[in-house]
Amino acid sequence: MENGIKLNKRKISLLVALFGGFCFVFVCFIIFSTGVLKGISTEIDEERGKLISVEIEKNTYEGAIIDRWGMAITSTTQPGLRAEAADPECFSALIGYNSPIYGKSGLRSKYYSYLFNGGKDDRGAVLRLTIDAELQKKCYDLLDGYVGSVSVMNARTGEILALAARSDAEVGYDVNRIDIADENGKRPFDTYNSINAFWYNRAVMAQDPPGSTFKIVTAASMIENGIADYTFEDEGYIEISGAKIWNYDKNVYGWCDLEKALNRSVNTYFASAGIKLGSRALLDTAEKYLIGQTVDLDFAQLSSKIDFSGLNNSYVIASTAYGQGRLVLTPLQLCMIIQSVMNDGKMIRPYVVAQITDDGKTVYAPAAEAPISETIGPENNAVLKELLHSNGEYYGFDEYDYGYVIAKTGTAEVNYGAGNHVYLALAADFGDNAYAVCIDHTDVSGATGYGLAGDAKTILNALRDFNDLIPAAQSEMG
Amino acid sequence: MADGTFKTVVKSTARSLLSDVKNEKYNLRRAFQDFGSDIAARSHTVISRENIRGLLIDFLAVVLIGLVVSLLCSLKEGGMDLYLSVMLPFIIICLFQFGVTALYDSSVRYATLTVILIFLGASLQIMLMLPAEDASGAYKLAIFAGVGTVAGLIGVPLLNYVFNYMNKRLAALLTLGGAAFLYLLLLVAAPNISGTKAWLVIGSVSFQLTEVTKVLAVVTFACIYTDSSIVPFRRLLYAVAALAMHGIGLILVNELGTLVVICIIFVVLGAAFLPSAKGLIAVVLAGLLCVAALVGFSYQCYRIWYAEPSAEQTVQETETETTVEGEVIAAETNAEGEPVAATEPATEAARPAKTHGRLYNKVVGKAADVFYKIRTRLILVIAPESLDEYGEGYQAKMARKAMLVTGWLGTSEEYEQNVPVIESDYIFLYVLMKIGIIGAFIVLAMLIAMMMETVIKVSVGGKVTEAAAAIGFICCIVVQSIITAASSAGLIPTVGLTFAFLSDGGSATVMNYIMTYFILFAMRKKLPSNVSPRPAAAETEQRQGRAASRGAVWRTE
Incomplete structure (x- = not known):
């Protein structure tokens, strides 16, 4: 070059190389931050997946949720807008919400990839449930003014026919309006959030002491361990390890055998039987009913607890044997227990999703499954079933009107002022089909499980109508 | 004595400058004469059978590229008539560019890369305008490209004069x-x-x-x-x-x-x-220290500016309501009825008036402004979620979304995001959306290739000032574009610059064309030895003789 001034090629090459290095870093940054190569950053993969799902959702008609007969539970007419539930309060606890602000819950969260995946027609898949919408509505109406749940299932197949729940006696759960602000700017979601345990679907998540309904398990354990003929002279209370266990209302029943003790729900009999059985035997039988284990369902997970810490603690064993103690179950699990008794000891896994179809094709159907537990076996179960049938008759479930009914009530006293938990677990055999029902209330009025008999009769009548439909519907549906 | 020396220096400098200015008219005339002769001589060599054939092939290639791009884009997006009507002037502009490249016997590689970028930029801008069905913006592009071409053709001889004939000191001062x-x-x-x-x-x-x-x-x-x-x-x-x-x-x-x-x-x-690089490194380090000091100063100003209550703010506080219980309700509430905390105003116009002197307000206010801008831009990169996603953070949020939904070959139509100012500052995101990550890499590679081609070609030429200018111009084009791309992708803070040939922008487009034409000129090959421009030797000698007597400084080659 000229006049002694030269272009310093080495330095300029270095600068170009530095610049090239920056470009390389930039290229790597693009690959990293766009997430096109999966696995480099889980955070970005998740963010990308979420965003793409949101974008897909904007252009997709949310898939409909229908009942077993094809009646719409939710439906939508525009892409990107949430499907509206036809009877939101009745179904909200099961289907869950779909909100651009709060996300998704319930079935809409669990089956998101089906409901919000457009497919060829920009419509999400259709979720056909095992639920009977009419039955569901009847069950929900029975909960009016109560916190509680009603679970109804087919005792032979495990189909859940109704799963109604209320978390508040006055505030109804409406998923259609969950994020719509009122004139003061308050959204229903905020109200729901302020209510204790509002989001719990009580049927599947409320873990509470089952009260006297656990006597089914204690009775099963007695039969299994050969002390079904145990008798006891009741004086209204029993003293164990210095503490007294009383019968409900401090009633005195005198001489009791297993049948009488079940009919009258004699706490002292079962407390004493529990001591006789011992914690190991009781625990073994409880495990056969999947108590203390996690049960995976197609829409939830059931958990329960039974705790005999300090196995020589007689008071704990005695309390647990009659339904208090360190023992919590969900209402649906109680329903499964009574279902297994009705089904010759075979416990079936309940399910609520019957079929998922998309673009005219079935993309999901539940596979046939063997019973998840044989419990105490058919012979022992037959004895237990007969005992519980005498309970059913004792409660007024006439066989002529209601079929072969087995039942057990329960009242768990709660000592933190929240009222009693009252239960009625029953199952009815109509000959061609059998059904299991569990009704639970959180009641502050001092009522007992016996008070639920009226509701149970309403449900059984509805089930009879339902049962009459089934052969016809099955032949239609082919 | 000292005054006398200072006056003498000033007088002699002024005299020298004046004489430089007077000599420049001769330099100017000579520059244009030489340029004209050079062009004329080159024209003769261009018009030969082989060159004509090569030129025609280049022209045909340009026309084909333009038509194919129009077809492909309109197949996907529609608007074939708009594409063709806008692409036609661009085809002509690109033909001009190839013609000039042939005339200068310059780098065909560089010209090709530029032409591809020009077509790509035009297509992207048309795609952006299609939904609005407003063609005026697309025609505006073509007009600016045309103006840029004309400006480039005029600018080259002018810049040739500045770099190769003009007194450098004068040029720098001017x-x-x-x-x-x-x-x-x-x-x-x-x-x-x-x-x-x-x-x-x-x-x-x-x-x-x-x-x-x-x-x-x-x-x-x-x-x-x-x-x-x-x-x-x-x-x-x-x-x-x-x-x-x-x-x-x-x-x-x-x-x-x-x-x-x-x-x-x-x-x-x-x-x-x-x-030697030592001095430069020292300057760079000193510069960084100065920047740090300036940032520190502006940070202090920022704190002072936003910490002091204004007269208006004081009035606002006295106007709060109280409930029956005596709880104070803030004067401002948002749409949901929730009280709004005092926030820093986003623009100068929103800033409350201060009560100090005018100079204080100007200096401190300006420094606070600068710091606020830098701070916001840094936060946009480091923690965009901390900004109001419907306010300052909106553009960054949408840019992030656009990055996340893109793929190797582009973004599906249903996932396309609406990023503000995508036609200008964020055009690189649109490149990612439309032609994907692979396409974006190709664009970056083209820019680097343009830079390398320029540096290699000008470094073997003989004209050092031209080379310096060409390198400076290619930095403007390439480095600026990559900085723009990196900032829109979120790698570095936003800088508010444009991407050469792709972004929508009148002045930037015109300047890019001027720089491109000069780079092509700087990369010209020497004329063959059997061809030389018509010499202005006799006239030159006369000028030199007269100038020598005046003590003028002549630039020699």
């Missing part, structure tokens, strides 16, 4: 003075648009004068760094002074992005043309 004048004009007459005063608005037309000052900065640095009459240390000092002038001007008009580019050009040309 361009620096020109830039200072433009900054002053902007400061006085430019409206505040999006927080900067970079545009001069005349009627319905706006000119982004900082694009012109950027080119002037390149010319200044090129002349200073290659002025052999000054020792290297002085060249560095003069360059620093020029940089400081540009720095002050750009800070005052709030165009920090352009300042970043000018700083890079300062460093690149200094590294390329100074014999």
